[in-house]
Amino acid sequence: MIYFDKVAKKYSNDPNAFAIQDINFSVAHNEFVSIVGHSGAGKTTLLKMLLAEERPTEGNVFFESVNVNELHRNEVTKLRRRIGMIFQDFRLLPNKTVYENIAFAMEAAGRSDEEIAFDVPHVLELVDLGHKIWDFPGHLSGGEKQRVAIARAIVNQPDIIIADEPTGNLDPVNTYEIVQILKKVNDIGTTVILTTHNKGIIDLLGRRVITMEGGRIIRDDASGKYVL
Amino acid sequence: MFWLNTKRIIRTGLLSFWRNGFVSLSSILVVTVTLFTIIVIIFTNVVLESVLADMRSKVDVNVYFVVSAPEPQILAMKDSLNKLAEVSSVKYVSREQALQEFKDKHKDDYLTIQGLDELGDNPLGARLNIVAKDPSQYEGIVKTIEDKNALVAPDQSIIDKVNYQQNKVVIDRLSEIIIGAKQLGFLLALVLMIISVLITFNTIRLVIYMSREEIAVMRLVGASSTYVRGPFIVGGMIYGVISAALAMFLFWPIAIWLARATTDFFGGVNLYTYYIQNFFQIFFIVLMAGIFLGAVSSFLAVRKYLKV
Incomplete structure (x- = not known):
C-alpha cells in the first residue's frame, strides 16, 4: 500500500545535513505500524513525505503505486482525502463547533448535507462524544479534543490513518483510551501509522515497530518492543 | 456540486x-x-x-463689429461659431442692445449720456460674446473668427476688433x-x-x-x-x-x-x-x-x- 524507496531529505546544501536518508520500507493494507525514535530522528519528516507536505531530495514515496512526489497540487488534495491525520496538538478549527470540525472534512471531500447530518453524530458516538456535538474546541479537555480529531480523521473512511504523537499531550487514562480507539479503527480494516515516544503504548500494542535514529531506520520488527 | x-x-x-x-x-x-x-x-x-x-465661465472673448456690418453676416458667423466643438456659447448683442447696455451702465454719468445724445446716431457696433469650453481654446477660436471674417466679407472686414489679445495674459494664467x-x-x-x-x-x-x-x-x-x-x-x-x-x-x-x-x-x-x-x-x-x-x-x- 505504501512504499518508501531509498528516500532521503535534506533542508540545506550541507551534504551531511540529511533529516532522513536511505529510508526503505513498505506498509501493507490493514497493518498497524508504530514509528519510534528520539526527537529529531526523522519521524515527522517521514509522515510529511507521505502527505506530500515535503518532497524528498532523493528517492520516491508510493501510495498504492502512485508516486506521491509527482502529484499535482489538486491531486495532493485528493490524496489527503484518503488519509486521516491526527496530530499531537489536535489542530481543530477553533471557531467551529465539534460538529462543524468533522463536517468540514466531509464537505472538503464533497459529501452531501444528508450524509454529513447522518455520519457526524454517528462517528461522535463512536468516540463517546455525542453529548459535546455543539461545543467549541475551547470548551473541551485535551482527551476530548483528540477524540474529536480522531472522529474527523475517520469520518471519511480513509484508507490510512496517520497519527503523529497523538498522545503526546495526554494523561495516561486518555492515552489508553486513544490507543484503544486506534486499535478499534485498525480492527475494522484501516491501516494505521503511529509515531510515538511512549514505550507503554508500544508494549500495549504488540504490533510492528520501526525504530529510527539519526534519520535512518535502525530496526523494523514485526511484533517489536520499544528498544532505544 | x-x-x-x-x-x-x-x-x-x-x-x-x-x-x-x-x-x-x-x-x-x-x-x-x-x-x-x-x-x-x-x-x-x-x-x-x-x-x-x-x-471658466468668467472668461470670455468679445468680437466687436463695425457699425456698418450687416446683421445677416454677423448671425451667419454666430451660427458657424456655435457649431464649433470648442465653443460653449455664443451670444449676439445687437447695436440697439449694446446702446441700451451702455446707457444703463452710464446712467449716473450725465456728461457721457449727454455726449451720446449729441451724436444723434448709435455709435456702437453689434458684438458676439463667446465663451469657450476651456480657456486654452480661445486662441484657436479667435483664429477661426478671423478666417470666417475673410470668408463672410472678403472685400472689407466687418470686424472692428477682438478683445482676445487684451485678455490673453489672464486667460493663459487661468489655463x-x-x-x-x-x-x-x-x-x-x-x-x-x-x-x-x-x-x-x-x-x-x-x-x-x-x-x-x-x-x-x-x-x-x-x-x-x-x-x-x-x-x-x-x-x-x-x-x-x-x-x-x-x-x-x-x-x-x-x-x-x-x-x-x-x-x-x-x-x-x-x-x-x-x-x-x-x-x-x-x-x-x-x-x-x-x-x-x-x-x-x-x-x-x-x-x-x-x-x-
Whole structure:
C-alpha cells in the first residue's frame, strides 16, 4: 500500500545535513505500524513525505503505486482525502463547533448535507462524544479534543490513518483510551501509522515497530518492543 | 456540486464573520476609512470642477463689429461659431442692445449720456460674446473668427476688433491654474487612494495571518484551494458591503454641514443636494470599491498560506 524507496531529505546544501536518508520500507493494507525514535530522528519528516507536505531530495514515496512526489497540487488534495491525520496538538478549527470540525472534512471531500447530518453524530458516538456535538474546541479537555480529531480523521473512511504523537499531550487514562480507539479503527480494516515516544503504548500494542535514529531506520520488527 | 460548494462557502464566510466579531469590526473600521476617503475624493472633485467651471465661465472673448456690418453676416458667423466643438456659447448683442447696455451702465454719468445724445446716431457696433469650453481654446477660436471674417466679407472686414489679445495674459494664467489644480487634485487623490488601499490590504492580511494555522489544517484534511479561500473572500466582501453603507452614512451629516460653505464659497455647488441627488450612483461606486478591495485583499493574502 505504501512504499518508501531509498528516500532521503535534506533542508540545506550541507551534504551531511540529511533529516532522513536511505529510508526503505513498505506498509501493507490493514497493518498497524508504530514509528519510534528520539526527537529529531526523522519521524515527522517521514509522515510529511507521505502527505506530500515535503518532497524528498532523493528517492520516491508510493501510495498504492502512485508516486506521491509527482502529484499535482489538486491531486495532493485528493490524496489527503484518503488519509486521516491526527496530530499531537489536535489542530481543530477553533471557531467551529465539534460538529462543524468533522463536517468540514466531509464537505472538503464533497459529501452531501444528508450524509454529513447522518455520519457526524454517528462517528461522535463512536468516540463517546455525542453529548459535546455543539461545543467549541475551547470548551473541551485535551482527551476530548483528540477524540474529536480522531472522529474527523475517520469520518471519511480513509484508507490510512496517520497519527503523529497523538498522545503526546495526554494523561495516561486518555492515552489508553486513544490507543484503544486506534486499535478499534485498525480492527475494522484501516491501516494505521503511529509515531510515538511512549514505550507503554508500544508494549500495549504488540504490533510492528520501526525504530529510527539519526534519520535512518535502525530496526523494523514485526511484533517489536520499544528498544532505544 | 458547484452550487453546493458555493452555498457552503457563503455560509462558512458569514459564520466566520459573525464569530470573529472583534476582528471583523476592526477590519470594517479600516475599510470604512478607505471608502470614506474615496467619497471625500469624489466630493472634492465635484467642488474643484465647480470652482473651475465658475472660473471658466468668467472668461470670455468679445468680437466687436463695425457699425456698418450687416446683421445677416454677423448671425451667419454666430451660427458657424456655435457649431464649433470648442465653443460653449455664443451670444449676439445687437447695436440697439449694446446702446441700451451702455446707457444703463452710464446712467449716473450725465456728461457721457449727454455726449451720446449729441451724436444723434448709435455709435456702437453689434458684438458676439463667446465663451469657450476651456480657456486654452480661445486662441484657436479667435483664429477661426478671423478666417470666417475673410470668408463672410472678403472685400472689407466687418470686424472692428477682438478683445482676445487684451485678455490673453489672464486667460493663459487661468489655463495654467486650471491645469495645475486638476493635476494636483489627481495626484492627491492618487496618493490618498494608494495609502488607503495599502492600509486595507495590510489589515486584511493581518486578519488572515491570524488564521494561517486554520488554513493549514483545512489543507491537510483535503480541502481544495477554492474551498479554503472562498469563505475568506466572502468575509472580505462583507467587510466591503458594511463599510460602504457605514461610509455613506458617516458622510451624510458632513454633507449637511458643508452644504452652506460650499454653496457660498465654491462656485454655487451644494454638497448636500449633490449627495442626495447622486446618492445611488455614489453608493454603487463605493460599494463596488469596497467589495473589490475586500475580495482582492483576501484572495491575495490567503494565497500565501495555501502552499501547504
